[in-house]
Amino acid sequence: MDPWRYSTEGISIALRVTPRGGRDDIDGIETLANGRSVVKVRVRAIADGGEANRAVTELLAKALGVPKARVKILSGTTSRLKQVAVDGDPRQLGDTLKKLTAAKPERETKD
Secondary structure, eight states: OOSEEEOSSEEEEEEEEETTOSSOEEEEEEEOTTSOEEEEEEOSSOSSTTHHHHHHHHHHHHHHTOOGGGEEEEEOTTSSEEEEEEESOHHHHHHHHHHHHHTSOOEEOOO
């Protein structure tokens, strides 16, 4: 199951963020111990004063080809698990996400 949901305004994505991950990148899809799927994202920024959150929204905006103002963190601002909304054409955003995450295999973790 995809870790994102479609709405009339765009999509909502479940993320697992690794701050200070060495680079800004989307690492594919991961299944958490509870069975929930998330998109794995790593950013160079530290989780301090919202820097990692800013880096996450910038990375997603760039990867999905939308302005930064269209990417909003809905929940999890102080957690590694976040819910992010991206405004735009839901089908186009979903197709782009599929391409970005397809190159990387899904992995099980005990996180």
